Amino acid sequence: xxxxxxxxxxxxxxxxxxxxxxxxxxxxxxxxxxxxxxxxxxxxxxxxxxxxxxxxxxxxxxxxxxxxxxxxxxxxxxxxxxxxxxxxxxxxxxxxxxxxxxxxxxxxxxxxxxxxxxxxxxxxxxxxxxxxxxxxxxxxxxxxxxxxxxxxxxxxxxxxxxxxxxxxxxxxxxxxxxxxxxxxxxxxxxxxxxxxxxxxxxxxxxxxxxxxxxxxxxxxxxxxxxxxxxxxxxxxxxxxxxxxxxxxxxxxxxxxxxxxxxxxxxxxxxxxxxx
DNA sequence: ATAAGGCCCTGACCGC
DNA sequence: TGCGGTCAGGGCCTTA
Numbered sequence: 001x002x003x004x005x006x007x008x009x010x011x012x013x014x015x016x017x018x019x020x021x022x023x024x025x026x027x028x029x030x031x032x033x034x035x036x037x038x039x040x041x042x043x044x045x046x047x048x049x050x051x052x053x054x055x056x057x058x059x060x061x062x063x064x065x066x067x068x069x070x071x072x073x074x075x076x077x078x079x080x081x082x083x084x085x086x087x088x089x090x091x092x093x094x095x096x097x098x099x100x101x102x103x104x105x106x107x108x109x110x111x112x113x114x115x116x117x118x119x120x121x122x123x124x125x126x127x128x129x130x131x132x133x134x135x136x137x138x139x140x141x142x143x144x145x146x147x148x149x150x151x152x153x154x155x156x157x158x159x160x161x162x163x164x165x166x167x168x169x170x171x172x173x174x175x176x177x178x179x180x181x182x183x184x185x186x187x188x189x190x191x192x193x194x195x196x197x198x199x200x201x202x203x204x205x206x207x208x209x210x211x212x213x214x215x216x217x218x219x220x221x222x223x224x225x226x227x228x229x230x231x232x233x234x235x236x237x238x239x240x241x242x243x244x245x246x247x248x249x250x251x252x253x254x255x256x257x258x259x260x261x262x263x264x265x266x267x268x269x270x271x272x273x274x275x
Numbered sequence: 276a277t278a279a280g281g282c283c284c285t286g287a288c289c290g291c
Numbered sequence: 292t293g294c295g296g297t298c299a300g301g302g303c304c305t306t307a
Binding site: 277278279280281282283284285286287288289290291 | 293294295296297298299300301302303304305306307
């Protein structure tokens with residue numbers, strides 16, 4: 001699943017491929033992919049736009065045009081953005097194609113069709129409900145503690161709430177809780193300030209390491225949820241300590257990793273290391 | 276304000 | 292081999 005590290009990798013790697021390029025034509029073959037405006041208006045409005053800025057907010061990509069408009073892209077579960085040569089035909093899962101002035105094409109491919117694209121004058125309306133960026137100065141221990149105080153929901157569920165901290169998804173929630181030694185089913189309000197301090201640091205360390213390794217790509221036996229714009233996989237999956245390691249030995253204590261469901265999401269943890 | 280459940284989608288996987 | 296059923300999962304929506 002593309003989460004913060006994967007989206008960050010996308011933005012970094014798309015910049016040299018798209019900076020200064022102009023969109024000269026566009027096609028939309030699954031209209032629901034375009035959240036705003038409608039697909040017909042999108043095609044009309046995107047043609048002629050030139051890419052100038054490349055940013056990220058939570059799991060949203062913010063691709064800014066010279067006009068001031070922003071192309072906001074959320075990959076959800078299986079979305080990909082590939083820069084392809086002109087002779088690469090879009091496959092059946094490619095729902096939006098933007099032709100560039102250098103002959104290449106930007107393909108938005110998404111087998112589950114959950115991903116969304118907005119073309120809007122300002123990204124503010126789309127991202128305003130997000131909590132702080134976990135790697136930015138706005139993510140403080142005290143602010144984090146205030147947001148989870150008195151909450152009865154599990155800390156795992158709260159980490160997935162994008163209004164508490166932006167960009168953490170299922171992989172990095174599980175990995176962060178393991179790194180902090182905290183049981184995922186604990187109620188948010190039951191965690192001590194010391195535990196929240198550990199978790200806060202763990203979230204940042206895990207995300208930074210995952211960005212260093214260009215994110216997590218899942219194995220070939222499963223849906224290929226994430227590949228970089230170049231089609232290469234990331235490297236952090238080799239450092240997963242609990243995520244999708246059900247039944248395997250914990251790297252710290254050798255106890256088998258367990259899987260439970262919290263907030264309708266599969267959750268992986270070591271019952272011996274996470275209390 | 277918070278919590279819980281449904282919805283969108285389709286490839287992979289399972290049992291028969 | 293084929294078929295039907297189940298699962299995963301981010302964010303948003305509705306309902307309690």
